[in-house]
């Protein structure tokens with residue numbers, strides 16, 4: 048197993064974390080629906096408690112995604128976070144607001160009242176999702192940065208990564224394609240949120256409204272995502288000459304990547320179909336609660352394969368439109384061979400981590416949340 | 429290219445300090461209360477006594493309110509390396525990133541998964557599984573402390589690494605050297621065991637308040653008993669690990685040690701300052717103004733602390749910067765460390781070698797490349813000195829480091845006495861109002877002591893982000909100062925709201941008391 052293998056392996060892991068994160072964003076999506084699906088205080092309490100048992104896994108996945116990106120692709124971490132300062136910082140702010148909201152919201156001593164923390168949950172849902180989507184959009188559309196390692200010895204200005212817009216990342220908001228992806232993630236998360244409620248809560252009204260909501264958000268999702276996809280497939284992609292490492296623009300690059308990596312392409316299709324089937328179950332089935340599983344697996348596959356698409360097959364995953372040759376690939380931005388190997392050993396723990404999470408969820412979700420449980424004076428959010 | 433706006437560094441540091449401070453409001457309590465309630469739940473599991481369950485649940489409520497504050501602060505700290513310290517992230521991400529990633533995989537998921545079971549699983553899982561979850565939550569928190577402290581220790585003592593001139597960054601050569609570095613070990617144990625003091629003080633303080641109010645008497649005595657045993661173990665271990673920390677600092681960061689003690693001129697057999705007042709007139713390390721207005725000291729104490737040898741020479745600031753001296757090691761052996769002038773020369777040589785190497789590489793001049801590579805490899809452990817313009821830049825803030833260190837040690841002594849007194853008087857404390865009040869005040873004191881420890885560790889190592897390799901001013905991201913000021917303001921606002929809320933939530937839960945728990 049050579050260096051390139053481990054670089055590909057870590058790109059796979061980072062992409063998997065990103066994909067799981069998008070699935071787990073059902074929490075954020077659900078948060079934006081608290082007042083749409085929950086019409087009474089009691090219904091909202093059920094929704095909040097249902098999400099409240101999952102939010103910290105989403106949060107932890109985000110943090111681990113960051114940690115893994117730092118450890119395996121430090122040049123990306125340095126360039127993107129230090130350059131696109133604003134979108135990332137605002138994204139973090141959205142998550143900081145979320146972390147305390149479930150726990151403190153209904154506590155007697157909370158002098159700001161529960162409305163404020165519900166607003167925080169909404170900000171986290173709305174802002175967190177859209178900013179995340181926009182930030183990931185730049186992986187396809189490119190950003191304005193340069194990397195010059197020689198700058199390290201420039202005593203007056205030793206910073207090697209430079210961002211070339213004064214907006215420090217906010218300019219990404221003006222790119223329509225980034226916005227399309229941002230809103231795709233937003234509506235997808237809402238679809239997943241509703242599907243999760245259908246699965247997790249035993250309450251006729253909530254389930255009924257959630258089913259309606261699945262359809263609405265699914266339509267909005269498709270309206271945003273299909274143009275993004277078509278546009279991305281057939282516009283210029285950031286390709287890399289394998290021998291020289293020279294980056295150049297290639298029309299249809301992302302489409303051809305799927306053709307040239309048929310397994311990845313196939314899994315992408317499977318993902319999309321599974322997602323659509325999950326939506327169908329959620330919106331049209333009378334009794335099935337399984338939509339979340341199909342849609343969940345579908346979105347994991349779709350996001351995973353999209354990220355593999357831009358990492359593999361001589362593609363730049365974090366391109367610079369300011370200076371093409373500063374674009375980042377999994378080869379020029381990764382950690383050393385040694386570090387990747389060490390961390391790969393640690394990564395063998397991941398199946399165990401997944402296993403205990405699944406086990407715990409099964410134990411905790413054996414019984415759906417219902418009104419009776421909320422009325423018991425047990426611990427609740 | 430341009431020039432780096434120097435206030436970027438100050439604001440980035442301010443932001444890091446503020447966010448770290450808020451994070452540290454939560455962490456020590458998580459590390460310690462987690463253990464205390466796990467012990468209580470174990471007692472419940474073994475005796476079946478509902479009273480223990482009620483106690484567990486009561487402390488667990490407070491634990492949960494505090495835990496989420498830690499999560500809120502932690503995420504910023506992690507991503508801030510990228511957003512505000514991007515040069516740092518690139519230059520050492522190969523080593524520093526790994527513990528952060530491992531922390532996520534190994535610790536955070538454990539913590540957050542079993543936290544949910546612990547809070548909501550009382551009626552959904554078996555007693556045994558619930559108990560295991562409570563313990564695992566604490567284990568996860570402690571493991572996460574391990575990994576982040578390994579990362580921090582590596583900045584203080586970069587080991588298991590080499591500077592790769594081709595990739596222009598430091599790369600890991602030995603994971604075990606990073607993980608088991610002596611600095612990492614003493615840091616981990618000192619940080620974790622000193623945090624136990626915070627949780628012990630918290631439980632004692634709350635229980636003392638009940639005793640003063642003459643309510644929850646039985647509950648309070650039991651809680652105080654468990655907490656004082658735990659606290660006493662904590663402070664004994666803290667003193668022990670603090671001593672090994674100081675030994676490590678002396679070896680690896682002698683300038684920090686000099687600042688901790690306000691020591692400018694060393695000698696064979698240096699005394700340890702027990703208590704002292706610094707002379708505010710002293711401005712520069714090599715002026716003739718005496719550093720102290722007043723001091724009480726223990727003869728030969730510092731030599732012993734730093735080198736485990738009564739007559740060892742402990743270098744002061746001026747020895748380190750201008751002189752050359754012999755170090756006596758614990759086994760009596762003497763060595764002559766590099767002088768600052770030599771390090772500065774090496775730093776400049778390594779910079780020049782890197783520049784020449786890159787030029788030679790462009791010209792495909794192999795022999796020139798290998799010459800420069802050889803120079804670089806020999807001098808790169810002092811690469812950071814290439815950024816240093818004057819020697820005064822190498823001196824940390826002495827008063828802050830000095831006072832923080834002495835505050836920590838003096839209150840370490842206080843806590844030893846305090847926990848011992850509580851265990852000595854046991855139930856009699858009920859009528860000892862002064863001791864109960866002291867119990868309440870011990871909560872803020874424990875936090876302040878813990879904070880001062882971090883001030884020692886982090887202010888004392890300036891100007892280095894990574895000892896000898898990278899000064900803080902070359903570690904930053906090039907982000908406009910106005911942006912950093914804005915994000916800092918946002919964080920201060922949010923955290924202030926959080927702080928007010930948590931104080932409100934906690935006070936209310938405490939007022940309601942364990943009797944409100946079903």
Ligand code: HEM
Pocket residue numbers: 584614615616618619622623625626666667669670671673674675677684836837838839840841843874877878879880881882883884885886888
């Ligand atoms: C009583 C004797 C004590 C000694 C000799 C001692 C010694 C030290 C030293 C030398 C450091 C700096 C380590 C470094 O820079 O790498 C340190 C840091 C620290 N101390 Fe103490 N300490 C003592 C008591 C305490 C107490 C009572 C607390 C808290 C309640 C505490 C909390 C800390 C913390 C949080 C740090 C920062 C983390 C670290 O660097 O380990 N210490 N201590």
